[in-house]
Amino acid sequence: MKKNWLYQAALLAAAGLVLWFFVHNTAQNLEARKIASGFGFLWREAGFEIGETGAIAYGAANSYLRALGIGLWNTFRVAAIGVVLATLLGTLIGLARLSPNWLLKQLAAAYVEVIRNVPLLVQLFFWYAVITENLPDPGNALQPLAGVFLSNRGIAFPTPWSTPVLNGFNFTGGAALSPEFAALLVGLVTYTAAFIGEIVRAGVLSVGRGQVDAAYSMGLARRSALRFVVLPQALRLIVPPLTSQYLNLAKNSSLAVAIGYPDLVSIANTTMNQTGQAIEGVATIMAVFLTISLSISAFMNWYNRRVALKGTRP
């Protein structure tokens, strides 16, 4: 037991030494090259505009801190909505693959194979091109519903407080979703749903045939059997890999830079370029994604304990 403790201490010391070497060497190189360091820049005026501020007031005169805050909010927004929609779509896909309906089953299988075998970045470019190339300019916007305008500037829709009107180059008033947000959300949801579908399918298949038969013999319909007997048991297997998918979705949202959605990485990118403080910028990105990922993990672990069989190890 004591020997084990010694090894652990040695390992920790070695890791600490490597870390110290990198930090020290970096600091020394920064110093030698007269490159500024520190987080003081956060309170300076940002000086650049952001396309989507998610209902938060922002102008070029605000600080870098506020700009990064908006980036964080944009990342959070797309990740949170993405997780919910991907779970819903993924569950439907997973159940469709188990459906007795042959056509539905094949379609779901084709969906999974196509989507999960094409790189996400390519899919994002695809969705972005579909939206910007096919929709008309704001002057000729489609109006699927009264007051809702669909154009290559996104979708503008009325809120209880105001309605969108074409004012100059763009729609003002009401609320709007940008093509970048839409492309990123659709891309992340469809991509992640393909993986979640497979996880759900595996989870459902893991529930013994006897359980299903027992449910039917008690007079439960297929839908009720799924809801009350199969899914609660399947969840035990579904939740841990599902957590990984949620983490992937949150991290993949950083691909937003490629299609112009102002997420945290995009804003931090601009900040780094203007201030030259790349180390602080990368540290911020890492800290934020670590926080988001650990929060998702913590929540899912709590949920996993809830659905796990009592008295067994998860």
Added chain:
Amino acid sequence: MQTVRSGWVVACALGMLGAGTAHAQSTLEAVQKKGFVQCGVNGGAVAGFSAPDSQGVWKGIDVDLCKAVAAAVFGDASKVRYTGLTAQQRFTALQSGEIDILSRNTTWTITRDTSLGLNFVGVNFYDGQGFMVPAKLRAPGGKPAAKGAKKADAKAPAQGGITSAKQLNGATVCVQPGTTTELNLSDYFRANGMTFKPVVIETLPEVLNAYFSGRCDVFTTDVSGLVSSRASRAPKPEEHIILPEVISKEPLGPAVRHGDDRWFDIVKWSLYATIEAEEMGLSSKNIDQQASSKDPSVQRFVGATGDIGKMLGLDNKWAFNIVKQVGNYGESFDTHLKPLGFTRGLNNLWTKGGLMYAPPIR
């Protein structure tokens, strides 16, 4: 992705470098030892400045600067290796010693010249940020166009179209990150009491797709980039006009690292030699005959008399080799930029109304 990756490059490069040992050898010695100049150019392929042709050979005026240095150092303009760089990677690549010269349409600013540890050797293209709009774009409310605006562009806007950047209030603007472009854009709109929505996309092909597909009303970058993109990437170049307003000074030039004056001198005078050659009427076509000219300034230039080459630590025929193998500044301009629709303008010789002026080579 690009961002995360390049950020990592910065962090790793600075973490890994042995402190203080990177530049023990002088750059000239290191270059002579390895046998080629490692030159950082624009990886995004900006036609006319640095872009590989159909055979994969790098071409452009930024590339010609690299070749000029190789001609001066080795007497052979082909002894260059190129590193394609993004806007984010370029400074770190130079700081960390990965490249010897940064020749990547980079704006000379005081921040870069001081806190980033670079030394700009001069200017090989006087540029400024401008705006491109579709010719068919209409001004909101049909306001009359600003009178008296100087036309920077031969292609005329359609009837009732936008003729001035002052008419762009409320427009959506496509812009690339990684430069001073975003900041100039915000400053210009703020100063004129206008608003806009930026769409910030990392790579040039993607941001151009967004603009050409109509996602944005306006595309902004340096005028050189606008002319180059319009000529080489627009589905129909004649459908896009460049507005007369130039909202910033962007002197583009090559840069080297702080702390090696000899190398700084070599790159600086290689650039000046191309400009001086044009002024003296020396070109790749006539330099062989001119080498026997009686004119003492030409004699000094080609290295027949004096020891200017030795002062730089180079062969005395350094300038002769540059002009013979790469050509003078005007030849580079005519070969690479003129076909794309560039006019000399500010980049003409000072004797012809431009800003290109080399200190005397004597």
